[in-house]
Amino acid sequence: MSQTAVPGSSEPEFKITSIIVPLIAIIVGIFMVILDSTAMNVALSKLVVDFKTDLPTIQWAVTGYMLASAAVIPLAGWLSDRFGAKNVFLTSVLLFTLASALCATPNSAEMLIFFRILQGLGGGFVMPVAMAYVYRLSPPNKIGQVMGMLGVPILLAPAIGPVLSGWLVEYHSWHWIFIINIPVGIVSFIFGMWKLPFTPRKPVAGFDLPGMILGPIAFAALSYGITQGADSWTSTKTLTGLIVGGLALIAFVIVELRAKIPLLELRVFKSVDFSFGIFVQWVVQFSLFGAIFLLPQFLQQARGYGAFDTGLSLFPQALASAFMMPIGGYLYDKIGVRWLVVIGLSLVSGAIFQYSHVSATTEGHDLILPLIMAGAGMGLMMMPINSHLIQKAPQDLVSRVTSLTSAMQQVVNSFAVAIVVTILTAKVTAEIKAQKLPVTSPAEMQKAMLTVAPDAFGHTFSIMLIVAICGAVLGLFLRRGRKAKSEEVRSDVAFEAMH
Numbered sequence: 190m191s192q193t194a195v196p197g198s199s200e201p202e203f204k205i206t207s208i209i210v211p212l213i214a215i216i217v218g219i220f221m222v223i224l225d226s227t228a229m230n231v232a233l234s235k236l237v238v239d240f241k242t243d244l245p246t247i248q249w250a251v252t253g254y255m256l257a258s259a260a261v262i263p264l265a266g267w268l269s270d271r272f273g274a275k276n277v278f279l280t281s282v283l284l285f286t287l288a289s290a291l292c293a294t295p296n297s298a299e300m301l302i303f304f305r306i307l308q309g310l311g312g313g314f315v316m317p318v319a320m321a322y323v324y325r326l327s328p329p330n331k332i333g334q335v336m337g338m339l340g341v342p343i344l345l346a347p348a349i350g351p352v353l354s355g356w357l358v359e360y361h362s363w364h365w366i367f368i369i370n371i372p373v374g375i376v377s378f379i380f381g382m383w384k385l386p387f388t389p390r391k392p393v394a395g396f397d398l399p400g401m402i403l404g405p406i407a408f409a410a411l412s413y414g415i416t417q418g419a420d421s422w423t424s425t426k427t428l429t430g431l432i433v434g435g436l437a438l439i440a441f442v443i444v445e446l447r448a449k450i451p452l453l454e455l456r457v458f459k460s461v462d463f464s465f466g467i468f469v470q471w472v473v474q475f476s477l478f479g480a481i482f483l484l485p486q487f488l489q490q491a492r493g494y495g496a497f498d499t500g501l502s503l504f505p506q507a508l509a510s511a512f513m514m515p516i517g518g519y520l521y522d523k524i525g526v527r528w529l530v531v532i533g534l535s536l537v538s539g540a541i542f543q544y545s546h547v548s549a550t551t552e553g554h555d556l557i558l559p560l561i562m563a564g565a566g567m568g569l570m571m572m573p574i575n576s577h578l579i580q581k582a583p584q585d586l587v588s589r590v591t592s593l594t595s596a597m598q599q600v601v602n603s604f605a606v607a608i609v610v611t612i613l614t615a616k617v618t619a620e621i622k623a624q625k626l627p628v629t630s631p632a633e634m635q636k637a638m639l640t641v642a643p644d645a646f647g648h649t650f651s652i653m654l655i656v657a658i659c660g661a662v663l664g665l666f667l668r669r670g671r672k673a674k675s676e677e678v679r680s681d682v683a684f685e686a687m688h
Contacts, residue, residue: 212339214384221285223346225308225366226312256306256413261314266590274325280314287307289368291304333522336521337573349507353500411603414432415607418607442455457581466526470594474602479653502553502556505561507564513564516569527668530660536565540560545654579591609653
């Protein structure tokens with residue numbers, strides 16, 4: 190590793206360039222996975238036509254991916270300990286890349302759904318393993334800066350995905366959504382094979398079979414049930430997912446607390462700082478992803494924007510996030526997480542306040558300032574809160590903690606989308622009834638939607654604003670705790686591999 194000595198100290202000075210190649214492997218892999226997951230939604234209407242099927246059927250290409258991803262996340266930590274993080278990361282990238290190639294070839298909706306499930310099995314491992322990997326690569330006093338670099342693709346990819354996929358679907362073919370993953374995956378795999386340091390396999394004394402069965406069932410079923418709740422909270426699909434997921438989660442928690450070698454280390458919740466931190470993270474996730482989901486829907490449903498134009502309109506948010514992410518990481522190393530969360534959520538609250546005043550005449554340029562505010566707020570706090578949680582956990586459980594937080598984020602993100610859709614739908618229905626608008630035909634229903642949509646979206650944004658403000662207040666109570674010492678050694682990473 191390229192380092193220089195600090196004057197008056199025997200400790201080498203860390204340089205980000207010393208880990209830039211392994212970081213490229215990880216960042217490219219994450220970018221590929223997130224980009225693909227956001228790009229798929231744009232292609233659904235085209236896939237319905239090409240495969241001569243209906244939307245509920247082809248929607249399983251998205252749902253199947255999500256369920257497969259949620260199912261394997263809890264396994265990421267155990268597999269990393271058992272087989273080594275490098276092997277797990279490279280295998281997941283390879284599986285995702287091969288499945289992407291297969292997704293570009295099917296001649297039926299059923300085959301596409303099957304290949305998307307394979308993609309989800311590979312993609313689900315990437316984020317938790319990458320988070321733990323990057324944490325181990327970075328010196329204790331530079332965690333924020335390094336994790337900040339990791340956060341850039343996490344916030345940039347969802348903005349680029351709709352723009353790129355909209356352009357590909359409109360002007361070329363939906364097949365290219367998957368084909369472009371192939372060279373990206375190859376780059377990530379080659380760089381990873383070349384420069385990712387080996388992490389020694391940890392002795393895993395037991396095989397938590399009940400946990401390996403109950404964990405995937407719990408998180409996949411809960412994600413499915415909550416996602417279906419966006420359509421109806423009383424439907425058979427929703428209730429089945431929530432009941433099965435809830436029972437499996439209760440059984441999983443009981444099993445994990447009794448297991449000698451648990452799949453997910455739930456005992457970290459004994460730490461008050463960790464428990465409070467993860468609760469604040471859930472509020473942050475709910476605020477961010479609720480707003481991220483809602484604004485594109487407003488542009489498309491209330492203003493009639495296409496997917497490509499919507500993506501372009503939202504791009505200032507991505508640029509602001511990418512710009513502020515490294516700054517947030519640097520500040521985290523200096524001042525801790527508290528004020529970054531408070532300031533970040535205050536900026537997001539200000540943006541959502543402006544979103545709550547949208548109207549039928551709102552244009553893309555009217556949203557530039559709030560989009561920049563929201564992006565800056567996200568960039569400031571998103572990775573610092575993740576870094577904070579990892580630092581509050583025992584260092585030998587880092588891989589298990591990233592699996593735990595990633596699994597819960599999957600559920601919280603689904604919950605955020607389902608809740609905002611429920612609130613929006615209820616307000617639309619109430620406004621149509623209050624204004625006594627005719628909805629006896631599809632044309633009348635479309636006209637009624639355009640009439641009431643601005644008020645309905647404004648009402649929903651107002652509720653999201655309350656959540657964001659509550660999160661900012663909770664952020665005041667986050668504690669930095671003991672400052673990491675630069676002389677701590679990450680002995681579980683063979684840095685010699687990067688010499």
